[in-house]
Amino acid sequence: MSVTIYDLAREAGVGIGTVSRCLNNHPSVSVETRAKVLEVVKRLSYQPHASAQRLASKKTNTISAIIPFFTNYFFIQVLQGVQDKAAEFGFDLILYGVNNTSQAEYYLRRSLHRGHVDGVMFFSMKLPESYVAKFQQIRLPLVLVDAYHPEFDSISVKNLEGATMATRHLLKLGHTNIAMINASLATEPARDRMEGYRIALEEAGIPFRNDRVFISEIGKQDGFNREAGRASMEELLGKNTGRDRVTAVFIASDVQAMGALEGAAELGVRVPDDLAIVSFDDIELAQHAQLTTMRQPMYEMGVLALEKLFARMKNPDGAPSLTTFLPSLIIRRSCGARIPTEQLV
């Protein structure tokens, strides 16, 4: 039916070993033989059989990425980095988009099948402990992105430092009554971002006040959503009277900030004039809504994730590495800072 290396060998008058060597750019093939074989390859429009290659070579040239759909813009950006790098290395990328942890586990298991993939990337979720041993046992390279585990290569964002930078920015603009709108403290990012907020306040000599932190866990994603942001803002504004009223808010994520903006608008509170806002993530919407926010270098994280994965494939031993990215402050209108127009993105 289809052309195999046996056909090539017969047609070119050489052995199958030679054909294989030609196809894989082995050095020990004479120039003439190589030319002859390649001519036949072209003439018969030979296509190697991927599965056979994989079985024989014990390499799949494939990696899988387990990534939550709900990360949305993060998803695309980081995937673009991953894909670009994968193409460069000639690897295929199996995408496992998931909506919950049990799906994620299913795909972790699947990725562990022998001869399936050469490496796995796990995004934005906590790695179930039961898989730690399995990956180590099979020695299947695993990289965690926007997540962390001491036993594996990880890439994460400095949430704490980012939050500190965000809060400092508000302080520098002269605000002293700064609230925070946060998501569930069950999540690590929420805890870290609150801690960063606290640190910035305290280094400015402003005491951290628990009643200045507004947390709503309604909706999905532990409160990292629009509705929760809106609810928190409404709660905040509901009691925002008197001399020490809040004039600025640090919000734990852009999506929450979007909801908060709606809530503020509804109640006639102008942003940034009445209330300055800085949030976190820099999703696409942030630009449109003119949110001042902390940008995560998503594309770069994708690229680095693959680089780590390949490095691990080459060198399976060696201590797990951790890289953290420092988010950068993107100044737009929501914080009320004066900005040169060319900086408006």
Added chain:
Amino acid sequence: MSVTIYDLAREAGVGIGTVSRCLNNHPSVSVETRAKVLEVVKRLSYQPHASAQRLASKKTNTISAIIPFFTNYFFIQVLQGVQDKAAEFGFDLILYGVNNTSQAEYYLRRSLHRGHVDGVMFFSMKLPESYVAKFQQIRLPLVLVDAYHPEFDSISVKNLEGATMATRHLLKLGHTNIAMINASLATEPARDRMEGYRIALEEAGIPFRNDRVFISEIGKQDGFNREAGRASMEELLGKNTGRDRVTAVFIASDVQAMGALEGAAELGVRVPDDLAIVSFDDIELAQHAQLTTMRQPMYEMGVLALEKLFARMKNPDGAPSLTTFLPSLIIRRSCGARIPTEQLV
């Protein structure tokens, strides 16, 4: 090293054929034997070898999706549909995100390798003619999504009808001077959307006027971008004086509409009071910007794409099918229609 069916066979005291039959749920295995084998499978924590299975069975249980990154929100939505359906069928999805046609061709070629994938989905781009014959020759199932070719199963959106619906909506709101902001007529969607606009006008007895169509091709994507939308809006508003001034615009895409909104705001033109807008696509931003727009059922398109692909795998012969989705009008604020609040999404 790792456990193979030979190990299982030895351990269970049966032949490899029986083991294979057990693993594949073949009917002709006795209950006791099956139990015995499955016990060993569990005990040795056997994992089948994917490549070996593929080589022997001549099936990969994998499909590839070639999809432009720039489609952004469409990308995620449609992919979610694809992924959900793929999981249901137990298939893996190789993602080939591309930024241009030459990349797309590279991945088309790659997908054609024997034993690589069982089917291919090609999104939002014109299929290069040179690949038509290749896919037919290898009989590799191919489904086009948001694209069309007479020789392959296709799924597309009724751009013409959608544009007619959009324009009719503006007509119904009482507008008679309706302009259109379009992208390059080199693209089919742009042509279709203009034709739909024309039809709606003419059925209302309003002559189509070429000077009412504003096209900018600056930037990427044949003018389907923010900058081009903004430029067109500025051009439109620049000459929008006198008695028959334009009071409504149909814009060929949401991203262009986003730019157009910026341009209008800059020039002090209020939307919808001074100018009503209806656009096309319903990307995520559209909701936030309160754009009235024509929604494409993206998730459903993803699901259907996979269903078509599987149908084609089962039945390689049979005429190519074409399914077109009718976009639906999502009414938000930009068109100026009164809307019950609960309908505001």
Added chain:
DNA sequence: TATATTTATGGAAGCGCTTCCATCTGTTCA
């Protein structure tokens, strides 16, 4: 010239499965 060394080549073995065919056992029915 004889020997060692390098370069090029052929093809068997092996990767871990699926599947087919042959065989064996037990059951059914006249």
Added chain:
DNA sequence: TGAACAGATGGAAGCGCTTCCATAAATATA
């Protein structure tokens, strides 16, 4: 009682490669 058949099972062949080993040819070395 024996023929006919269905149900289980073992294992060889085959999927299409890579790789290793043996060998042949060409070249260098003494």
